[in-house]
Amino acid sequence: MQSALLDQVRGIVGSEYVLTGVALSPYVLEGRTPGAAVFPGSVEEVGALLALASEEGIAVTPWGGGTKIAVGAPPKRLELVLGLRRLNRLLEHEPGDLTATAQGGITLDALESQLASRGQWLSLDPPFGEQATLGGILATNASGPRRHLYGTARDLLIGVMVVAADGSLVKGGGKVVKNVAGYDLPKLYIGSFGTLGVIVEATLKLRPLPDDDRLVVTSFERLKDCGQAVRLVLGSDLIPSAVDLLDGEALRGLGLADGGSAGGALLLGFDGMREQVEWQCEEAKRLLAGAVAQRVLEGGQRDSAWRLVREVGRRAFPDPAAQLRLAVLPTQVTEVIEQAGAVAQRSGLRAAFAAHAAVGIVTAVLAGGRDSAQPVIAALREWRELVRAAGGHAVLERAPLAVKEQVAVWDPPGPALRIMERIKTQLDPKGILNPGRFVGGI
Amino acid sequence: MATLTESRKQSLRRALEAIVGKSAVLSDREELMVYESDGLTLFRALADFVAFPTSTEQVSALVKLASQEGLPFVARGAGTGLSGGCLPSEGGLVIALSRMTRILEVDYDNHLAVVEPGLVNLHLSWAVGPRGFYYAPDPSSQQACTIGGNIANNSGGPHTLKYGVTTNHVLGLEVVLPDGEVVWLGAKTREPQGYDLTGIFVGSEGTFGIATKIVVRLLRKPQAVKTVLAVFDEINRASEAVSAIIARGLVPAALEMIDQVTIQAVEDAFGCGYPRDAAAALLIELDGLAAGMEAQAAGVVAACMEAGAREVRTAKDEAERQLLWKGRKSAFGSYGRVSPAYMVMDGVIPRTKLPYVLRRVNEIVAAHGLRVGNVFHAGDGNLHPNILYDPRRPGEEARVVQAGAEILKVCAEVGGSISGEHGIGLEKMDYMPFIFSPADLATMHRVKEAFNPRGLCNPGKIFPTKKSCVEVGPGYRPHPIEEKGLAQRF
Ligand SMILES: Cc1cc2nc3c(=O)[nH]c(=O)nc-3n(C[C@H](O)[C@H](O)[C@H](O)COP(=O)(O)OP(=O)(O)OC[C@H]3O[C@@H](n4cnc5c(N)ncnc54)[C@H](O)[C@@H]3O)c2cc1C
Numbered sequence: 001m002q003s004a005l006l007d008q009v010r011g012i013v014g015s016e017y018v019l020t021g022v023a024l025s026p027y028v029l030e031g032r033t034p035g036a037a038v039f040p041g042s043v044e045e046v047g048a049l050l051a052l053a054s055e056e057g058i059a060v061t062p063w064g065g066g067t068k069i070a071v072g073a074p075p076k077r078l079e080l081v082l083g084l085r086r087l088n089r090l091l092e093h094e095p096g097d098l099t100a101t102a103q104g105g106i107t108l109d110a111l112e113s114q115l116a117s118r119g120q121w122l123s124l125d126p127p128f129g130e131q132a133t134l135g136g137i138l139a140t141n142a143s144g145p146r147r148h149l150y151g152t153a154r155d156l157l158i159g160v161m162v163v164a165a166d167g168s169l170v171k172g173g174g175k176v177v178k179n180v181a182g183y184d185l186p187k188l189y190i191g192s193f194g195t196l197g198v199i200v201e202a203t204l205k206l207r208p209l210p211d212d213d214r215l216v217v218t219s220f221e222r223l224k225d226c227g228q229a230v231r232l233v234l235g236s237d238l239i240p241s242a243v244d245l246l247d248g249e250a251l252r253g254l255g256l257a258d259g260g261s262a263g264g265a266l267l268l269g270f271d272g273m274r275e276q277v278e279w280q281c282e283e284a285k286r287l288l289a290g291a292v293a294q295r296v297l298e299g300g301q302r303d304s305a306w307r308l309v310r311e312v313g314r315r316a317f318p319d320p321a322a323q324l325r326l327a328v329l330p331t332q333v334t335e336v337i338e339q340a341g342a343v344a345q346r347s348g349l350r351a352a353f354a355a356h357a358a359v360g361i362v363t364a365v366l367a368g369g370r371d372s373a374q375p376v377i378a379a380l381r382e383w384r385e386l387v388r389a390a391g392g393h394a395v396l397e398r399a400p401l402a403v404k405e406q407v408a409v410w411d412p413p414g415p416a417l418r419i420m421e422r423i424k425t426q427l428d429p430k431g432i433l434n435p436g437r438f439v440g441g442i
Numbered sequence: 443m444a445t446l447t448e449s450r451k452q453s454l455r456r457a458l459e460a461i462v463g464k465s466a467v468l469s470d471r472e473e474l475m476v477y478e479s480d481g482l483t484l485f486r487a488l489a490d491f492v493a494f495p496t497s498t499e500q501v502s503a504l505v506k507l508a509s510q511e512g513l514p515f516v517a518r519g520a521g522t523g524l525s526g527g528c529l530p531s532e533g534g535l536v537i538a539l540s541r542m543t544r545i546l547e548v549d550y551d552n553h554l555a556v557v558e559p560g561l562v563n564l565h566l567s568w569a570v571g572p573r574g575f576y577y578a579p580d581p582s583s584q585q586a587c588t589i590g591g592n593i594a595n596n597s598g599g600p601h602t603l604k605y606g607v608t609t610n611h612v613l614g615l616e617v618v619l620p621d622g623e624v625v626w627l628g629a630k631t632r633e634p635q636g637y638d639l640t641g642i643f644v645g646s647e648g649t650f651g652i653a654t655k656i657v658v659r660l661l662r663k664p665q666a667v668k669t670v671l672a673v674f675d676e677i678n679r680a681s682e683a684v685s686a687i688i689a690r691g692l693v694p695a696a697l698e699m700i701d702q703v704t705i706q707a708v709e710d711a712f713g714c715g716y717p718r719d720a721a722a723a724l725l726i727e728l729d730g731l732a733a734g735m736e737a738q739a740a741g742v743v744a745a746c747m748e749a750g751a752r753e754v755r756t757a758k759d760e761a762e763r764q765l766l767w768k769g770r771k772s773a774f775g776s777y778g779r780v781s782p783a784y785m786v787m788d789g790v791i792p793r794t795k796l797p798y799v800l801r802r803v804n805e806i807v808a809a810h811g812l813r814v815g816n817v818f819h820a821g822d823g824n825l826h827p828n829i830l831y832d833p834r835r836p837g838e839e840a841r842v843v844q845a846g847a848e849i850l851k852v853c854a855e856v857g858g859s860i861s862g863e864h865g866i867g868l869e870k871m872d873y874m875p876f877i878f879s880p881a882d883l884a885t886m887h888r889v890k891e892a893f894n895p896r897g898l899c900n901p902g903k904i905f906p907t908k909k910s911c912v913e914v915g916p917g918y919r920p921h922p923i924e925e926k927g928l929a930q931r932f
Contacts, residue, residue: 155610170879174859175858176859178790178824180863181861181877182874182886185642185886207693239730279733330553331552393635416636417636419639426889426891
């Protein structure tokens with residue numbers, strides 16, 4: 001980056017908040033080093049930086065906690081990393097309204113601990129909450145097991161403040177829980193991976209903290225039995241907050257197996273009033289009588305088990321080679337896992353699977369193939385194919401560059417791409433926001 | 443619109459007939475007049491044609507024709523909208539979806555259904571009810587309004603406090619874009635890739651294209667339901683009770699408020715057993731697991747008593763529950779007994795601001811020499827002040843509109859919104875700047891450009907425009923479904 005330009009950037013935020021040279025090593029992305037990383041301390045500074053970038057045609061990569069920065073195609077241009085970590089305040093929390101407004105750079109854990117001190121929580125539980133920022137969670141549509149009952153960002157975000165590509169400040173939605181005035185812009189920024197604007201503030205719906213919260217882990221001999229158990233649970237009166245499924249490999253990789261050689265386990269989260277939770281745990285026991293083992297976890301044990309499950313991508317194997325996130329119909333989950341497992345085995349690789357079973361989202365982790373990328377590439381292609389055949393879709397969430405060069409990160413987007421491209425052109429006409437990383441090369 | 447010459451009109455009619463058949467096109471003035479308004483009868487606009495397609499292909503062919511001919515077009519569901527959304531504000535073609543009413547697929551295992559847009563909301567819950575399922579968004583007009591219209595307006599209802607509004611229940615859409623191309627946005631599976639076009643389409647008030655298939659989530663009916671009526675001598679105490687319930691960590695399925703004007707109207711008209719001298723009543727419904735239900739109900743009762751309720755009743759059985767709801771549900775019909783006409787407002791506020799805003803609403807309406815009845819979704823802070831008036835008195839309707847604008851201004855000032863469920867349509871275009879900056883509006887406009895670059899699809903809505911040939915008031919009429927007693931207006 002030209003030094004005159006760098007001076008301008010320094011002039012906006014102060015030189016102590018601009019990194020260059022070797023200090024940039026944490027911001028290397030797919031082997032590329034940006035020209036600079038800048039950490040604005042206010043929304044106005046973000047605006048000034050984007051206005052400058054847009055004038056000069058500099059590519060900007062918004063950066064929260066970096067936990068999902070690797071998701072996406074290799075960037076077309078990596079020039080200015082825009083770190084949001086200094087915008088880390090909870091701005092408003094009105095418990096009586098069950099809403100809160102916070103800045104985009106606050107970490108999820110920091111936000112939750114402040115909300116918890118007043119008896120409430122934001123019902124989003126993606127992995128790496130100590131590092132993941134609110135803005136990043138929204139921009140990547142990150143979620144966790146409790147999405148089963150409490151939904152995802154699109155069900156919780158009611159208002160958003162974004163710095164647009166030209167530096168102007170744009171608000172979508174509002175601060176009230178019900179609102180149909182104008183287009184629902186917050187939906188557009190969720191999952192947009194920083195390609196439409198920089199999320200600097202968000203207002204979200206909250207929930208009261210539950211009195212009681214337990215995790216029921218039920219292991220079965222075969223994965224198929226887990227699928228059957230999911231159907232039983234969904235057809236019952238139970239109202240679990242999470243319905244996750246682990247295959248045998250994931251169960252053992254995470255150290256959650258009850259000895260023996262279970263083919264999989266169903267993890268049910270129950271939270272709410274004590275009486276409700278107790279009844280549900282009993283009912284789950286009755287319903288799932290055919291299991292090989294069942295445990296009820298509370299407190300620290302529960303939290304660490306959930307943490308392992310959320311972080312399955314990094315924890316199932318010491319040396320994961322790639323991670324695919326698939327979406328299929330809930331009833332297809334176990335079958336797709338079995339097929340994908342067989343593919344891995346044929347290629348001499350190991351695979352572990354964790355699913356939010358009742359919404360059909362599966363994280364598939366691949367390990368092995370250290371000598372050559374070829375088996376990994378071949379297996380990923382086959383996985384993609386079988387997901388497509390099932391009518392689903394898949395994102396390559398994590399893989400070495402050599403693999404990404406051979407296996408597309410996103411599926412072909414279909415005819416709606418035309419509208420997506422037009423939205424991108426309308427909102428970022430110069431194409432400076434995270435160019436090339438998103439669906440269809442956006 | 444008077445700008446079509448007779449010969450062009452003839453040739454357009456023939457082209458439309460070639461797509462949908464002779465019996466599915468209207469062009470006579472008398473027939474068109476049925477389609478000149480929606481539930482907000484203050485506005486009227488006459489189409490040149492109304493066509494009734496029966497398939498996606500026909501909708502696509504109609505839209506392609508309109509697009510080639512430069513003819514404005516607008517989708518119409520049941521016409522129960524309350525902001526003038528489906529009016530042909532620049533003339534042209536109304537594409538009426540009332541013949542596309544099929545339930546195409548129900549997948550009970552995956553808790554979803556695929557339906558056509560003209561399907562009446564309640565008919566879906568009826569169809570899946572025997573298997574223990576229902577479709578959660580429940581606008582009070584659900585016996586008449588269509589799922590397509592619900593999508594366009596992102597409609598809500600009493601139970602959206604706990605279960606969310608329409609957008610929270612839509613997974614995917616087949617859409618005819620404004621140039622006639624058919625695309626899928628979203629899917630039956632979660633997390634479709636790319637921008638959330640389903641999310642932005644829902645609530646776009648028919649300006650992004652026409653939904654021709656809709657994938658919705660189905661929910662299982664709750665194991666237990668408990669309904670409570672709390673009666674207050676002061677409206678402020680009722681408002682405080684709303685906050686007190688939330689503060690106890692309880693999330694009711696519904697939390698509705700009914701004020702004195704409304705209670706008296708209801709009692710005069712139907713006699714549902716609400717105390718006539720009460721200043722306000724709260725209707726609170728809990729649902730979910732049977733376990734813990736008694737304790738939750740006790741929590742609600744305690745919160746209301748602590749806030750100063752005079753009396754709290756709990757429905758002992760389904761018959762009593764229905765009776766408690768009857769008062770709430772017949773509120774609209776009862777206004778007709780005490781006033782020649784009324785206009786329903788729709789604004790949202792943070793629920794902690796209820797006491798202040800309700801006082802301001804009463805002051806504003808009184809200052810205009812009018813009366814107001816409030817019956818609304820207190821749990822989500824979604825107000826519905828119903829201003830009572832007489833359209834035959836000169837100038838009164840204009841004062842109602844003025845009072846409405848002032849009320850919305852107050853909603854905006856306390857950090858709220860100018861619409862919680864009825865949409866902007868024609869009614870509130872000029873109020874958008876109450877809550878949105880020019881940059882916010884410009885962004886929305888750019889998104890519209892992406893979907894609807896030529897602006898032929900439902901023109902003249904949401905954003906202020908000069909081109910419109912809409913006629914404004916006077917002329918309140920109850921919507922036909924209200925006259926038949928099928929619905930209430932909130
Ligand atoms: C008595 C009464 C009670 C009501 N109660 C409620 C309530 O509780 N909650 C609530 O939210 N609303 C309520 N409403 C408002 C109204 O019923 C809703 O807005 C409803 O969703 C409109 O549905 P409709 O089929 O009548 O749509 P219409 O009025 O025909 O159209 C509404 C909008 O949808 C568009 N549209 C229709 N079909 C499609 C399609 N297939 N694709 C794209 N756009 C389309 C139209 O162009 C228009 O912009 C009430 C109205 C009345 C008259």
